[in-house]
Amino acid sequence: VRLSLIAIALIFARHGGLVFGGAATVGPTLEAELVGRRQVMSRDDFWLTYGLAQMMPSIILANLAISLGYRLRGPLGAAAALTGLIVPSFLTAMALTLLFLANQDLALVRTGMRAMLPAVIGIVAIAALKLARYHAGKPANLALIGAVAAGLVAGVSPLWLILGAGLCGALFMRPTDAA
Amino acid sequence: MRLDDLFLLVLRVSWLTFGGGGTAIPLLQHEIVDQRGALGARELLTAVAIGRFCPGPNSLYISSLGYMLAGWPGSVVALAAMLVPCVSILPIQWVYGRVRALRAVQGFAIGVSVGATGLIVASVWTLSGGAVSDAPTLAIAVLAALLVGWRGASGPLVIGGALALGLAAAGIGVW
Numbered sequence: 001v002r003l004s005l006i007a008i009a010l011i012f013a014r015h016g017g018l019v020f021g022g023a024a025t026v027g028p029t030l031e032a033e034l035v036g037r038r039q040v041m042s043r044d045d046f047w048l049t050y051g052l053a054q055m056m057p058s059i060i061l062a063n064l065a066i067s068l069g070y071r072l073r074g075p076l077g078a079a080a081a082l083t084g085l086i087v088p089s090f091l092t093a094m095a096l097t098l099l100f101l102a103n104q105d106l107a108l109v110r111t112g113m114r115a116m117l118p119a120v121i122g123i124v125a126i127a128a129l130k131l132a133r134y135h136a137g138k139p140a141n142l143a144l145i146g147a148v149a150a151g152l153v154a155g156v157s158p159l160w161l162i163l164g165a166g167l168c169g170a171l172f173m174r175p176t177d178a179a
Numbered sequence: 180m181r182l183d184d185l186f187l188l189v190l191r192v193s194w195l196t197f198g199g200g201g202t203a204i205p206l207l208q209h210e211i212v213d214q215r216g217a218l219g220a221r222e223l224l225t226a227v228a229i230g231r232f233c234p235g236p237n238s239l240y241i242s243s244l245g246y247m248l249a250g251w252p253g254s255v256v257a258l259a260a261m262l263v264p265c266v267s268i269l270p271i272q273w274v275y276g277r278v279r280a281l282r283a284v285q286g287f288a289i290g291v292s293v294g295a296t297g298l299i300v301a302s303v304w305t306l307s308g309g310a311v312s313d314a315p316t317l318a319i320a321v322l323a324a325l326l327v328g329w330r331g332a333s334g335p336l337v338i339g340g341a342l343a344l345g346l347a348a349a350g351i352g353v354w
Contacts, residue, residue: 017235020335022199052272055288058193059200061236062265070269078269086258089235090242094254096229097243108349115319115345115354117224117310119338120231122323125303127201129328131296141293148297153304155213158206162195162294169290170283 001040003072005080011038012065012084023053023060030064040072061085144168180217180248182256189241189260195291196264200230200238202295205302207244220309222247231334315354319344 003011015030027050035043049071053063062082069081103109135141148161188210196203204227211217226247230240238261245257278284311320319341326332348354 020234020333022237049272052275053268055197056264056268056271058196058261058264059236059238060198062262063268066265067268067272078266082262082265085235086239086262089233089239090254090258092233092235093229093239093242094246096232097226097246097254100225100229101247108346111349111354112342112345113221113225114316115348116228116338116342117221118307118316118320119323119341120224120228121303121307121310122320122325123231123327123334123337124201124204124227124299124306125320126324126328128296128299128303129324131198132300135293135296144290144293145297145300148294149301149304152205152209152298152301158209158298159191159195161298162206162291165294165297166287166291169293170287173286173289173293174282175285175289 008080009084012081016085017088186260193261205298
């Protein structure tokens with residue numbers, strides 16, 4: 001089955017660009033669409049690509065869209081999938097940004113932001129805690145987390161910290177150290 | 180900010196962002212807020228909040244940041260720089276199929292993932308300075324963490340609830 005570029009863009013908008021919740025929410029419904037309904041790839045192929053997209057840097061859903069789109073229709077398929085994924089989110093982000101910047105000096109908006117930003121901190125804190133718990137099984141992992149955190153607070157560049165952590169991993173860590 | 184500066188800055192950050200867009204926050208804070216002073220921590224947090232309200236990838240706050248730094252061209256350039264490593268999945272997928280058995284490669288990926296956790300933990304501390312400044316803001320941060328962490332509430336809903344709470348408090352003049 002050969003999907004049209006528009007069909008690819010719409011699939012990645014419906015199972016990505018228009019969905020809240022990120023890669024974890026999208027995986028099962030996208031699999032149902034591509035593997036179950038359209039039958040354009042095998043289940044193993046899909047989840048192998050999904051796993052690799054998670055391990056690659058930057059935007060996980062974009063990694064997934066590019067890789068799956070490329071499998072479906074080559075470079076144009078990758079571009080179509082990426083367009084379907086990114087455009088709805090980009091337009092929403094820009095509309096909200098313009099709305100915020102136009103009203104940020106209103107006393108009402110300033111107070112609203114004063115209440116909203118701590119909630120963002122709370123949510124980032126929970127994400128940090130969950131990640132830390134995931135890695136906390138090994139004392140060496142905890143030591144590395146602590147060292148990187150202390151380095152950042154002390155003003156060391158995060159670029160060097162993350163590359164240093166990778167180097168420590170390459171020298172001393174094995175797959176059983178993941179969690 | 181100049182567009183080529185913005186592109187290279189986001190490109191540097193995006194290559195080191197593993198495990199989702201949250202990891203980029205401390206890197207962006209270091210480059211944009213601490214080193215260049217181009218934006219304040221509050222503006223960075225506002226962009227992150229905007230990203231949480233958007234469907235699709237959470238990392239689209241990068242467009243919002245790009246707009247704050249360099250207008251419409253900035254929003255597109257920042258997004259493009261964020262997407263460059265994503266495109267590289269195609270050749271890397273090919274190479275990875277051949278080197279993934281190497282222990283050093285697996286170890287590097289694990290080390291980066293553990294290190295990224297340390298960065299996020301520390302960024303809670305460094306970012307909270309401006310946003311959590313008194314008892315009510317601390318209470319909101321703790322309540323949001325509890326709602327999401329222990330009750331499974333959705334992030335956008337909690338952030339929207341806090342915004343509504345603040346607007347209501349300002350409306351009746353109690354905060």
